[in-house]
Amino acid sequence: MSLLIDDSRPIFVQIAERIENDIIEGALPEESQVPSTNQFAAFYQINPATAAKGVNLLTEQGILYKKRGIGMFVSAGARATLIEKRKEQFFEQYVVAMMREAEKLGITQEQLADMVRRGGSKS
Amino acid sequence: MSAIVKVSNLTKTYGDTTAVQDVSFELEENKIYGLLGRNGAGKTTIMHMLTAQQFASSGDIQVFGAAPYENESVLRRICFIKESQKYPATFNVKDVLEVSAMLHPNWDAAYASELTAAFGLPLKRRMQKLSRGMLSAVGVVVGLASRAPLTIFDEPYLGLDAVARSMFYDRLLADYAEHPRTVILSTHLIDEVSKLLEHVLLIDQGRLLLNEDVERLSGMAYSVVGAAARIESFAAGKQVLSRESMGAIASATILGEAGVQERREAAERGLEFTPVSLQQLIVHLTGGKNGEKEAVTR
Numbered sequence: 001m002s003l004l005i006d007d008s009r010p011i012f013v014q015i016a017e018r019i020e021n022d023i024i025e026g027a028l029p030e031e032s033q034v035p036s037t038n039q040f041a042a043f044y045q046i047n048p049a050t051a052a053k054g055v056n057l058l059t060e061q062g063i064l065y066k067k068r069g070i071g072m073f074v075s076a077g078a079r080a081t082l083i084e085k086r087k088e089q090f091f092e093q094y095v096v097a098m099m100r101e102a103e104k105l106g107i108t109q110e111q112l113a114d115m116v117r118r119g120g121s122k123s
Numbered sequence: 124m125s126a127i128v129k130v131s132n133l134t135k136t137y138g139d140t141t142a143v144q145d146v147s148f149e150l151e152e153n154k155i156y157g158l159l160g161r162n163g164a165g166k167t168t169i170m171h172m173l174t175a176q177q178f179a180s181s182g183d184i185q186v187f188g189a190a191p192y193e194n195e196s197v198l199r200r201i202c203f204i205k206e207s208q209k210y211p212a213t214f215n216v217k218d219v220l221e222v223s224a225m226l227h228p229n230w231d232a233a234y235a236s237e238l239t240a241a242f243g244l245p246l247k248r249r250m251q252k253l254s255r256g257m258l259s260a261v262g263v264v265v266g267l268a269s270r271a272p273l274t275i276f277d278e279p280y281l282g283l284d285a286v287a288r289s290m291f292y293d294r295l296l297a298d299y300a301e302h303p304r305t306v307i308l309s310t311h312l313i314d315e316v317s318k319l320l321e322h323v324l325l326i327d328q329g330r331l332l333l334n335e336d337v338e339r340l341s342g343m344a345y346s347v348v349g350a351a352a353r354i355e356s357f358a359a360g361k362q363v364l365s366r367e368s369m370g371a372i373a374s375a376t377i378l379g380e381a382g383v384q385e386r387r388e389a390a391e392r393g394l395e396f397t398p399v400s401l402q403q404l405i406v407h408l409t410g411g412k413n414g415e416k417e418a419v420t421r
Contacts, residue, residue, distance in 0.1 A: 009342070009398065010338045011318060012338055041300060042296055042297055045289075045293065045296065045319065046318045046319065047296075047318065050321065050337070050338060053338065096390075100390070
């Protein structure tokens with residue numbers, strides 16, 4: 001089975017996230033064609049209906065749009081929309097989790113801020 | 124979506140034993156179904172009744188809108204790959220493929236040859252001389268190349284190695300994409316096939332325990348791990364499938380959606396949140412104490 005898909009969340013959500021990542025990272029530029037659901041199904045060894053649900057999730061949000069008889073494409077402005085959405089999730093997903101772990105280990109706010117600065121200078 | 128299989132109140136008894144008890148479900152066209160359950164749960168009995176190889180004790184079965192028993196127009200549209208298919212003593216692999224071609228109107232001979240080569244099957248070898256894995260591979264080739272509108276695989280990969288199983292999944296998905304049909308995969312190897320399935324029927328002790336889309340099942344239960352007392356307060360009022368404890372640490376598997384609120388509640392108590400895979404969920408639902416189980420309905 002594909003290592004790219006795990007059991008943590010519904011598969012169609014993970015497919016949608018993978019497409020989102022590709023758009024954010026520029027692997028799928030705006031106005032470019034997205035692989036077909038059958039291509040997704042074959043690549044990830046998943047049911048085509050599941051792949052279609054992942055694609056539909058993004059279509060509903062206006063990230064992808066359909067060109068009749070051709071396939072699915074990335075909407076103009078999709079990247080900016082996704083980055084905005086991810087920024088909102090960033091706090092909940094990373095910052096809150098980090099603060100909780102730091103509290104458990106007795107790391108002070110100053111030490112934490114220092115670590116973030118050190119981490120930032122590395123990349 | 125049209126239902127091609129309609130089973131209502133199906134029951135099968137052998138003397139005092141009830142193998143299948145009051146099972147009702149419908150199968151829609153062009154979906155991949157998983158018929159899951161433990162050994163002896165009644166999966167094979169249900170498949171035998173669907174394909175008119177056994178009589179039902181009571182209940183009704185409609186396949187393609189008609190009763191399957193001695194109904195040529197129904198049966199020619201079904202391909203049933205049995206776990207322990209018996210072949211005539213003189214048959215070699217080529218004979219099996221030729222007979223299958225006669226039985227299945229949609230048979231694709233070129234595709235069958237391609238699959239035979241891909242699985243490395245020796246055409247001239249007698250069926251009786253094949254290894255368990257090769258026998259399974261013949262079943263896979265027949266099941267795929269028949270392109271039957273209703274294709275049923277009963278434990279299709281016994282003895283197949285990991286490479287051959289992965290090839291089976293790839294081929295099944297690719298051919299299903301080009302030639303959609305209804306597929307039933309009966310298995311207890313749930314983790315391997317769960318990603319291929321669209322819908323799951325879970326049989327336990329002859330009864331239908333679950334009848335649900337896979338995607339809804341993957342968010343149907345979750346586990347929390349942490350300090351025992353906090354687990355207790357978190358689990359209060361929730362439907363707990365199982366509990367385990369080790370010293371001061373406990374875990375609980377809870378039936379219900381792992382929503383934002385539950386996650387926050389767990390986080391506030393310092394509990395670790397872990398998802399439950401389809402296989403784990405089924406183990407929890409079918410593993411255990413008798414009498415406590417109820418059909419899970421949403």
